[in-house]
Amino acid sequence: MRAAIIDKPGSVRVGNVPDPTLNPDELLIRVGACGICGTDLHIADGEFSLARYPIVPGHEFAGEVVEVGRNALQGFGPRDPKVTVGTRVAVEPNLYCGHCEFCRTGHENLCLNYAAIGVTVSGAFAEYVTVPAAKAYVLPEHLSFREAALIEPISCAVHGMHRLNPRSGDAFLIVGAGAIGLMLLQLALRGGASKVAVVDLNTQRLERAKKLGASDTQTDINKLFEDEPLGFDCVIDATGVAPAIEGAFAAVKRGGKFMVFGVAPQEARISLSPFRIYNDEITVEQRRN
Ligand SMILES: [Zn+2]
Ligand SMILES: [Zn+2]
Numbered sequence: 001m002r003a004a005i006i007d008k009p010g011s012v013r014v015g016n017v018p019d020p021t022l023n024p025d026e027l028l029i030r031v032g033a034c035g036i037c038g039t040d041l042h043i044a045d046g047e048f049s050l051a052r053y054p055i056v057p058g059h060e061f062a063g064e065v066v067e068v069g070r071n072a073l074q075g076f077g078p079r080d081p082k083v084t085v086g087t088r089v090a091v092e093p094n095l096y097c098g099h100c101e102f103c104r105t106g107h108e109n110l111c112l113n114y115a116a117i118g119v120t121v122s123g124a125f126a127e128y129v130t131v132p133a134a135k136a137y138v139l140p141e142h143l144s145f146r147e148a149a150l151i152e153p154i155s156c157a158v159h160g161m162h163r164l165n166p167r168s169g170d171a172f173l174i175v176g177a178g179a180i181g182l183m184l185l186q187l188a189l190r191g192g193a194s195k196v197a198v199v200d201l202n203t204q205r206l207e208r209a210k211k212l213g214a215s216d217t218q219t220d221i222n223k224l225f226e227d228e229p230l231g232f233d234c235v236i237d238a239t240g241v242a243p244a245i246e247g248a249f250a251a252v253k254r255g256g257k258f259m260v261f262g263v264a265p266q267e268a269r270i271s272l273s274p275f276r277i278y279n280d281e282i283t284v285e286q287r288r289n
Helices: 038-045 151-164 179-190 203-211 221-226 242-249 274-279
Strands: 002-008 011-016 026-035 060-068 088-091 128-132 136-138 171-175 195-199 216-218 232-237 252-260 283-286
Touching: 026 088, 060 128, 060 151, 088 151, 151 179, 151 232, 151 252, 151 283, 171 179, 171 242, 179 195, 179 203, 179 232, 195 221, 203 216, 216 221, 232 242, 242 252
Parallel strands: 171 195, 171 232, 195 216, 232 252, 252 283
Antiparallel strands: 002 011, 026 060, 026 128, 060 088, 088 136
16 A cells, blocks of 8 residues: 655655554554644654654544454444444544553553554554554544544643643633644633733744634734733643743743643753742643643
8 A cells, every 4th residue: 555654764755565454453444634743743853752663654544444353342242333344433543551550540641651653653644554443433424534633633732721721711822823733722712711822933824823813923922021011821832842932931920831732852952940930830731642
């Protein structure tokens, strides 16, 4: 079958790979749509140390079940009738070991034995992909594959908002108006934010943020202080760029919360003032998938 392959950092090509073979507990999916995540770019650039090469990337996807493994969905009772050949599904790409301390205490996303479809095992930039049956979620009729490919990233954004746990009426600042920043903007507004300012260097992205309800959009973060001299209750970095993260931290109000959402290269470093974190009672949060 055809697939996109990252042979090693810096080398991406489209070529042929062997058709996937189905394990008894897996589903074979014909890929309908797959999103390009910032993480894919980091994998292509060799900036994501968890990746294994060569790799077929692609972890934000949806498609149609074309084969059901012998034991898949079997459990101890009859086979789950909801998933069969032809069922349209979205897929959770993270593969947890189930036996480390974190898996056993309900923090599977912090699993010590991290693996993921499209990062450590073949992903969905291919005609077909195999997935554990337990990771497939049936799609409602009205969602297209393209829309459903956004379920994975928006799930990450929802998890981030749960961790941030804002109060109703909080003023937000989101730095970075890429796909994730724009999702966080919409979640913040629906979650009761009084206003959401958005910063990005790209004015086209800011236009989109404005359309989605951003109260203020700026290319220069310092301009925001004219309207919000005390800063923002909740500040989220959605860039993963070290200087942007440092700039965002400066905009956190006393008693406010700061979330590092963007994925920075692993060796990147930032400089934050511990005195400010102490003196201004700033909560620093972060999220993983
Ligand atoms: Zn992603
Ligand atoms: Zn684990």
